Amino acid sequence: MALVxxxxxxxxxxxxxxxxxxxxxxxxxxxxxxxxxxTGYDQEVWxxxxxxxxxxxxxxxxxxxxxxxxxxxxxVLEQMGRNLSVSPLQATVLVAATAIALGGSEAQKQALLPxxxxxxxxxxxxxxEGAHHAPEKTALTATANAGGYSLSxxxxxxxxAHIADKLIVVARSAGKPGDAAGLSLFLVDAxxxxxxxxxxIMLDSRNGGNVLxxxxxxxxxxxxxxxxxxHDLLQQVLDIANIGLSAELLGLSLEAYERTLExxxxxxxxxxxxxxFQGLQHRAAELFAELELAKSIVIRALQAIDxxxxxxxxxxxxxxxxxxxxAVRATNESIQMHGGIGMTDEFDIGFFIKRARVAQQTxxxxxxxxxxxxxxxxx
Amino acid sequence: MxxxxxxxxxxxxxLEANCxxxxxxxxxxxxxxxxxxxxxxMSHPDQKVxxxxxxxxxxxxxxxxxxxxxxxxxxxxxxxxxxxxxxxGARNPLHSFGISMLGPALLKYANDExxxxxxxxxxxxxxxxxxxxxEPGAGSDLASLQTRAxxxxxxxxxxxxxxxxxxxxxxxWIFCLTRTDNSGxxxxxxxxxxxxxxxxxxxxRPVKLISGSSPFCETFFDDVQxxxxxxxxxxxxxxxxxxxxLTHEREMISGFGHSGAGKTLGQEALETLGTDSGGRLDxxxxxxxxxxxxxxxxxxxxxxxxxxxxxxxxxxxGAASSIFKYYGTELNKRRYELVMSVRGAQALAWEGDAYDNxxxxxxxxxxxxxxxxxxxxxxxxxxxxxxxxxxxx
Numbered sequence: 001m002a003l004v005x006x007x008x009x010x011x012x013x014x015x016x017x018x019x020x021x022x023x024x025x026x027x028x029x030x031x032x033x034x035x036x037x038x039t040g041y042d043q044e045v046w047x048x049x050x051x052x053x054x055x056x057x058x059x060x061x062x063x064x065x066x067x068x069x070x071x072x073x074x075x076v077l078e079q080m081g082r083n084l085s086v087s088p089l090q091a092t093v094l095v096a097a098t099a100i101a102l103g104g105s106e107a108q109k110q111a112l113l114p115x116x117x118x119x120x121x122x123x124x125x126x127x128x129e130g131a132h133h134a135p136e137k138t139a140l141t142a143t144a145n146a147g148g149y150s151l152s153x154x155x156x157x158x159x160x161a162h163i164a165d166k167l168i169v170v171a172r173s174a175g176k177p178g179d180a181a182g183l184s185l186f187l188v189d190a191x192x193x194x195x196x197x198x199x200x201i202m203l204d205s206r207n208g209g210n211v212l213x214x215x216x217x218x219x220x221x222x223x224x225x226x227x228x229x230x231h232d233l234l235q236q237v238l239d240i241a242n243i244g245l246s247a248e249l250l251g252l253s254l255e256a257y258e259r260t261l262e263x264x265x266x267x268x269x270x271x272x273x274x275x276x277f278q279g280l281q282h283r284a285a286e287l288f289a290e291l292e293l294a295k296s297i298v299i300r301a302l303q304a305i306d307x308x309x310x311x312x313x314x315x316x317x318x319x320x321x322x323x324x325x326x327a328v329r330a331t332n333e334s335i336q337m338h339g340g341i342g343m344t345d346e347f348d349i350g351f352f353i354k355r356a357r358v359a360q361q362t363x364x365x366x367x368x369x370x371x372x373x374x375x376x377x378x379x
Numbered sequence: 380m381x382x383x384x385x386x387x388x389x390x391x392x393x394l395e396a397n398c399x400x401x402x403x404x405x406x407x408x409x410x411x412x413x414x415x416x417x418x419x420x421m422s423h424p425d426q427k428v429x430x431x432x433x434x435x436x437x438x439x440x441x442x443x444x445x446x447x448x449x450x451x452x453x454x455x456x457x458x459x460x461x462x463x464x465x466x467x468g469a470r471n472p473l474h475s476f477g478i479s480m481l482g483p484a485l486l487k488y489a490n491d492e493x494x495x496x497x498x499x500x501x502x503x504x505x506x507x508x509x510x511x512x513x514e515p516g517a518g519s520d521l522a523s524l525q526t527r528a529x530x531x532x533x534x535x536x537x538x539x540x541x542x543x544x545x546x547x548x549x550x551x552w553i554f555c556l557t558r559t560d561n562s563g564x565x566x567x568x569x570x571x572x573x574x575x576x577x578x579x580x581x582x583x584r585p586v587k588l589i590s591g592s593s594p595f596c597e598t599f600f601d602d603v604q605x606x607x608x609x610x611x612x613x614x615x616x617x618x619x620x621x622x623x624x625l626t627h628e629r630e631m632i633s634g635f636g637h638s639g640a641g642k643t644l645g646q647e648a649l650e651t652l653g654t655d656s657g658g659r660l661d662x663x664x665x666x667x668x669x670x671x672x673x674x675x676x677x678x679x680x681x682x683x684x685x686x687x688x689x690x691x692x693x694x695x696x697g698a699a700s701s702i703f704k705y706y707g708t709e710l711n712k713r714r715y716e717l718v719m720s721v722r723g724a725q726a727l728a729w730e731g732d733a734y735d736n737x738x739x740x741x742x743x744x745x746x747x748x749x750x751x752x753x754x755x756x757x758x759x760x761x762x763x764x765x766x767x768x769x770x771x772x
Contacts, residue, residue: 003685004692261768276771281764288763289702296681296699318674374670379645379660 001303003296009075012068015052016079023048024085026348032086033205039163040199040207041086050119055093059101064114070240074247074302081251084355086206088122091160094244095237096123099168103185103225103233112166112187124164126155126211127234133364135170135234136180140213142171148220149173151186151213159362161209162199164190169213174228183230187222188213204355238363239316243301245359246323250291250298252359253323253330256352257291260284260334267339280337287333294326314376317369324366327356386456390463397432399425403468409592412474415504417551433472434503440478443486447498476545477501477508479631481554484624488571488612497552497573509576510628511541511555511598512621519758521556522565522618526600528557528572535559535572535610537580537603543752547583547596550576554624560615571617574605590744591729591737628753633707644669644714648721665720672713679710698767705759708749715743 005013023045032040049055058073059065066072073094080089097116100108115121129139140153151171158167167188175182190197194216202208225233261284264275274280301319304312331353335342342349360366380388401423406412413419413426421427433439436450441457443449452460482501485494500506517524526539537557547553553576560568576583580603585593612620645660648669653661660666686699718739719726726743728734750756764770 002688002692003681004688004694261770264770273771278761281768281770282757282760284768284770285705285760285763288698288768289706292697292699292702293675293678293682293706296685297678299685300681318677321674322678370667370670370674373674374645374666375659377643377645377670377673379649379666379669 001307003299003303005071005075005299009071012072013075013079016076017082019048019052020079020083020085024080024083024087026084026351029084029086029205029351030348040160040201040205041088041163046087047119049087049089050117053117054089055119056113056117058093059097059113059117063101063109064117066117070244070305071302074244074298077244077247078251078298081248081253081355082255084252084351088160088163090244090248091124091164092116092122095125095159095241096166096168098240099125099185099224099233099237102236107221108187108224121166122160122164123166123168124158124160124209125237126158126161126167126169127363128157129153129155133361133368135183135231135238137177138170138172138183139177140169140171142173142184142186142218144173145217147217148222149184149186149218151188151216151218153213155211155213157362158197158209158211160207161197161211163207164197166190167195167211168224169211170230170234173230180231182228183234184227185224185230185233186218187224188216188218192216192218202358204351204358206355206358208358235313239313240305242316242320242363242369243298243305245362246319247298247302249323249327249356249359250294252352252355253294253327254291256334256349257287257330259349260337263338274337283333283337287330290326290329294323297322314373317364317373317376320364321366321369321373324360324369327360328366331356383455383459387459387463390460391466393436394463394467394469397429398464398467398469399429401425402429402470402472404470405468406470411470413470413472413504414474414507414546414549416507416549417505419504419507420549429470430472430504437502439473439475439504440482440502443482443498443502447494448502449498473504475501475504475507476510477506480510480624480628481508483627484554484571484620485611487623488620490611492608493573493611506551507546507549509544509547509550509553509598511544511547511553513543514540515542519755521621522569524556524558524569526555526557528559528570528605530559530614531604533607535570535605535607537572537574537600537605539600541598541600542586543595544583544598545594545596547576547598548585552576553581553598554611556617556621563615566618568615569617569621570614571611571620572605573609573611574603578603578605580604588744589747590741592741592745625754629704629759632749632753633703643673644717644721645673651721651723665717668720669717672710672717675710676714679706682706701759701763701767704753705750705756705763708746709756711749712746715746719743 028042053066054076056065057068057076058070061067093116097113100112112121127135130137140151140155142149142151151169167190169186169188171184171186172182173184188195194214196212198210200208200210264280264284265273267274297319301315304315309315334349334352338349341347402425408422410420410422413421413430415430419427437448438450438460441450441452441460445451478501482498485498512521514524514526526537526541528535528537553574555572555574557570557572558568559570562568580601582599583596586595586597587593588595648660648665655661682699683703686697689697722739726739729737729740765772
């Protein structure tokens, strides 16, 4: 497939850029933070996003979506990265809807996907338990009983935990922590008896959270995908999630870079524009090269999702690793090249490194994905 | 059958009939590369047969215009030709700076007489060209070149010297940057001359490199008479031609080391170093470095493809193309550093049949020139900073 966006996709990009700059900009994020918003996002803006179809952008038409593919979702996510827009788009649409679309039964899809596409239903993936992304180390137990399963354990770093109507909980139904086999995914109402969610405001001012499950009873019909075979489903979901996060990292890296480039053209020291100094010029040019590379792997990986590319896992890890590397470099350079003003909260540039750090760490960072890339290439 | 399918079939048949069996084997030595010229070097007489047949058809330069003997093919047909050549493992019939560097500039800047004179001979491999650019005092600062061409009425009198002239000792003609005027800025007063290396007063001396080979020469001009008709473009306006030609040279250099054939570095490392108890490459640091390199190679490949696709889709030649020379050559250097690590002691021998006569370390050392020749990495970064990013001077 040609590594370009078509006319329609370019129009979507433009529309998304315009909407987000007006309604979900960095200034809006700052306001949500400063006012300590209860929900952590603007519900009215999310309603408008859903009206435009974004909540169902990658969901098939038969389930009320636009069927516009993950390329479309990625295009929107890149623009959200540029604007540092906050919404349930990542947790609910990119991650949870993907899990349901890939692993759900017909009944589950019918019940949930249209509600997601319309923007009514929010979800969160409860996966991580320790400091690092390691799905096979899942210990939260799922014990079979007469009514289905009983879930007990604790999850951390659950994006949107406190606003989610439903949780997708990754649990150990067989084997022991460390085994890839024996994992199962369950759909759990956030209001179920025994579920406790705690909001954690993250360093990027977004919703993280912890989830405690204490003998939570789940009906057998709420098993998502096959019993004990959840690891494979999870890998597919996480491949897509990581590519989506990479698109967001691309957007925020480009924005931080372009703002910095402008600054190099207006800030004077020693009687000169600082952009005339070769010490800065070469660093800016090297970063430009890295960003061009980043653009290429993001478009390649997004197209690979929609094309069911057999190498998707390898591409997903390549994409996430590269984008983590580039985002670290772009956001660090953006602060360094701004000098002292880059360290102030009043100036916006510092917001980018904060979001970058959380997005990097979500579902595996540079180290994790570089190693996974090597593993998938058999070394 | 579509026109393109028809073309494919005809091409396949023609190649079957005309590509000698011996030219369907990989090039393994320097002399397996055929460069043509008045007195061509060959390891097999079929090299000339193959080049002549392809040249006759214009397929040494598939997309050049028919009127000068080129193939006259469009991009799609050229792709088919390349695919069909690859299918039978056909060698590149003709390696040529005339094709990769001078040709595009001739087509754009030369007068009709010059085109008629030189282009057909390039296509048929009759004349081998070399490039007279760098001088002892003009490397990265190429425009400060001092080789003088004095106007003597009907001819120029050329005096001076060039350095890093690739294969000057084997070339028949040279395209040469000379100074015809010293009164303006250094970018003004440069003239682009074409002349015969057999002219009285031209001499060459090969320069031995750290890799042990001597692909480059010093070239000396002592009262060389060059007819005025050999001036390409306008006198004093040669700098734009020089820059145009450099973009083609950089394109060529950034493609070094991307054959994509054979084993990956990871596979080779597995064979050399073995696996640990978990079945992984038994050197965690090397594993990580190989993964970084292979990942960047993958991503760079995607970038070259993206730029091509954008141009095809009419979205213009993206700014990304400016990074190719810089990134491609740095990547190739990184690759060879790791090749040396993977092969270990095996890569340290310089001589001996058991060690392929030091092929690996010689190739490793050769890559060090990649980020110097055709404009250093630092010059490339300057160009990106100023022309692409618009940073102030």
